Amino acid sequence: MKIFLTRKIPDDGIKILKNAGLDIEIFPYDRIPKKEEIIAGIKDADALISLLADRIDKEIIDSAPKLKVIGNYAVGYNNIDVEYAKKKGIIVTNTPGVLTDATADLTFALILAAARRVVEGDKFMRQRKFKGWAPTLMLGKDVWGATIGIIGAGRIGQAVAKRAKGFNMRILYYSRKRKEEMDGLGAKFVSLEELLRESDIITLHVPFTPDTRHLIDYEEFEIMKDGAILINTARGEVVNEEVMLKALKSGKLFAAGLDVFYNEPKVNPELFKLDNVVLTPHIGSATERTRRKMAEMVCSDVVRVLRGEEPMNRVV
Numbered sequence: 001m002k003i004f005l006t007r008k009i010p011d012d013g014i015k016i017l018k019n020a021g022l023d024i025e026i027f028p029y030d031r032i033p034k035k036e037e038i039i040a041g042i043k044d045a046d047a048l049i050s051l052l053a054d055r056i057d058k059e060i061i062d063s064a065p066k067l068k069v070i071g072n073y074a075v076g077y078n079n080i081d082v083e084y085a086k087k088k089g090i091i092v093t094n095t096p097g098v099l100t101d102a103t104a105d106l107t108f109a110l111i112l113a114a115a116r117r118v119v120e121g122d123k124f125m126r127q128r129k130f131k132g133w134a135p136t137l138m139l140g141k142d143v144w145g146a147t148i149g150i151i152g153a154g155r156i157g158q159a160v161a162k163r164a165k166g167f168n169m170r171i172l173y174y175s176r177k178r179k180e181e182m183d184g185l186g187a188k189f190v191s192l193e194e195l196l197r198e199s200d201i202i203t204l205h206v207p208f209t210p211d212t213r214h215l216i217d218y219e220e221f222e223i224m225k226d227g228a229i230l231i232n233t234a235r236g237e238v239v240n241e242e243v244m245l246k247a248l249k250s251g252k253l254f255a256a257g258l259d260v261f262y263n264e265p266k267v268n269p270e271l272f273k274l275d276n277v278v279l280t281p282h283i284g285s286a287t288e289r290t291r292r293k294m295a296e297m298v299c300s301d302v303v304r305v306l307r308g309e310e311p312m313n314r315v316v
């Protein structure tokens with residue numbers, strides 16, 4: 001049986017595919033493959049391992065008559081037309097759990113960097129602008145003791161709450177339903193409106209679905225505190241980017257920390273002009289250990305499906 005991978009992933013995963021005796025084809029270049037390149041790779045494949053950067057749509061799915069499983073090397077799977085895959089009897093798997101802490105760590109890195117102007121300070125130093133300690137030089141916002149609003153109370157939202165506890169923060173959360181785990185961490189379940197009104201730092205941990213598209217839009221920015229900080233390690237499309245840009249320029253937002261963007265890998269050039277934005281290239285799960293675990297997880301599940309077994313992390 002043949003498997004096509006749209007990019008090289010860590011050997012921990014490849015070994016599993018080899019041991020299963022699969023015929024492995026890996027897209028040979030270190031870039032996102034074009035649609036026709038994915039189609040060429042999967043036309044005779046039984047399995048596909050895709051990245052969140054690959055758009056696996058109807059046309060791609062239809063080009064692979066033997067395809068039985070798509071393993072997405074990510075926890076998010078909004079890049080795949082999962083409903084269509086389901087209709088065609090193709091199983092889709094993802095990699096939840098193993099990237100929770102890495103993503104929560106990056107969320108905190110962005111919170112601290114945005115609140116304390118770390119990147120701006122680094123740039124200032126490299127530009128040789130530091131002329132000595134000054135009472136009002138690069139004043140930021142307190143993280144210790146601040147109110148954090150966590151939107152989404154799944155694994156990553158909970159891991160962020162654990163870290164927030166260590167920073168003595170007042171923790172508010174909003175999600176579709178109340179979560180015992182969050183309550184157990186001392187977090188308070190509130191409406192989206194209350195969260196936006198009360199939080200000094202707002203952080204997003206929801207999947208991107210039609211329901212969460214522009215969850216943070218005009219009205220939500222209006223309700224936010226003046227000088228709030230917005231962190232997005234979820235998906236760019238959850239926030240209306242144009243409104244966010246206006247809020248960053250007007251000072252409504254003190255700062256933003258963004259790991260995800262509209263139409264990645266494109267990034268709105270307006271963001272590059274702003275000093276109060278910290279930008280990272282979608283590296284929420286990018287630690288060596290996490291990426292190795294993700295590789296093991298996605299490959300084991302694909303092998304399970306090809307053997308006719310139930311995968312551990314089935315999306316559809």
Ligand code: DGY
Nearest residue numbers: 074075076283284285
């Ligand atoms: C994922 O895996 O969906 C995350 O966006 C990684 O950062």
